[in-house]
Amino acid sequence: MKLDPIPAVVRQLLRDHIESYEHLECLLLLGRTHPRSWAVDEVASELHSGPSIVAEALEHLHRAGLVQTSTTGGPQQFTYTAGPDLIETLWHAYATNRLEIMSLMTANSLDRVSTSALRRFASAFFLRRKNDG
Numbered sequence: 001m002k003l004d005p006i007p008a009v010v011r012q013l014l015r016d017h018i019e020s021y022e023h024l025e026c027l028l029l030l031g032r033t034h035p036r037s038w039a040v041d042e043v044a045s046e047l048h049s050g051p052s053i054v055a056e057a058l059e060h061l062h063r064a065g066l067v068q069t070s071t072t073g074g075p076q077q078f079t080y081t082a083g084p085d086l087i088e089t090l091w092h093a094y095a096t097n098r099l100e101i102m103s104l105m106t107a108n109s110l111d112r113v114s115t116s117a118l119r120r121f122a123s124a125f126f127l128r129r130k131n132d133g
Helices: 008-016 021-032 040-047 051-063 084-096 098-123
Strands: 067-070 077-080
Touching: 008 084, 008 098, 021 040, 021 051, 021 077, 021 084, 021 098, 040 051, 051 067, 051 077, 084 098
Parallel strands: none
Antiparallel strands: 067 077
16 A cells, blocks of 8 residues: 655645644644634643643744734633645645654654754854954
8 A cells, every 4th residue: 555645845844843743733633623722721631741741832833833822811822823725734644644754753853953963063163253352
């Protein structure tokens, strides 16, 4: 059985914005239930995860422009805003190629770590100009 290839838009989303399984699961939940807004505790309960992990994931998705936040006198609410085509494409890719999605996420994570290490190593050799005073 041949699997559908992972669409380029999903590869880019995973590379640019999804850094963890928690990010992915939160995005899928909010996207599948759009236009519903969710509080951190509700998402944590639904995903059987800790509120602090979910809060970090939702804040990350907010900074990435994939969800918006609102408060109406109660706890902060998060709503998916990236558009129906993106979440449908992501959901289909995840449902049909879960292991390949996880493999891509792992490769992206390793790339981020090695890039960070290379930057730190290179910065050790950065020559600074001496003060003339």
